[in-house]
Amino acid sequence: MPRLLGFVFVICLLASMGIVHAQQAPDPRVADLVKTDVLRVGLFPPEYVKDATTGELKGVWAETARALAKRIGVQVVLSEHPTPVKAAECLKAGLCDAVILGLAPRSAEAGDLSTPFMQYDFTFLVPVDSQVRSITDLDRPGGRIAAVRDHLSTLALSKLLKHAELVYGESPDSAFDLLHAGKADAFASTRPALMDYLNRLPGSRVLETYYGENLQCVVVPKGNAGRLAYVNEFLDEAKTTGFLQATIERTGPRGIKVVPAGKSN
DSSP states (O other): OHHHHHHHHHHHHHHHHHHHHHHHSOOGGGHHHHHHTEEEEEEOTTSOEEOTTTOOEESHHHHHHHHHHHHHTSEEEEEEOSSHHHHHHHHHTTSOSEEEEESSHHHHHHSEEOOOOEEEEEEEEEOTTOOOOSHHHHOSTTOEEEEETTOHHHHHHHTTOSSOEEEEESSHHHHHHHHHTTSOSEEEEEHHHHHTTGGGSTTOEEOSOOSEEEEEEEEEOTTOHHHHHHHHHHHHHHHHTSHHHHHHHHHOOTTOEEOOTTOOO
């Protein structure tokens, strides 16, 4: 009898270990990421603010990437890229597992897009003495608008202008420098990015009007339907639980909104 009880105990123990193992088995949709124990996410300005002391990347994009990695159960590695084009190249080269890009054809060329989860306007920063109120005031012969080369805000603006000239910076800072130096009448970019420059140009203002909007999506490598479905599930939770809204309010930037649940690309 003792031997029988011992045998039953061993069987039960093995069975319970099997249950625990099954419970801890990674979601097959992200099992490859669990195997490497890392989620590599590429970001570019103005998707992050870098802490001058610690070097930590901050902002809602970075926090969203960290929350996704935590849900998967892996570490996150955030990589910095100078432009959205370079971030997309990281994804296509297999050096990033995901990037966050605006809803646009060129983003779809880089990978498969999630449902949109954040949005913000494209608008202008103008200096203290400017009488500009809208794009109509800027689009005139001799007008000059500073913009970041290859950004979606710039591509959208280029399709609307008939007279004004675009003068390019390779980064948000270099485009702002063109306005600050008087080489442009306005700086075109995203509302969140422009709000951060107000203190660097006393008396300047961001226009209330806008000329377009950016819907933000997580982009994963093409053909990985499982990972895409997992990401969409995570983003739906981030919206419905209030995580995204709370993160925007806590970390910024200003001028960004949560895309309503159910809105798709």
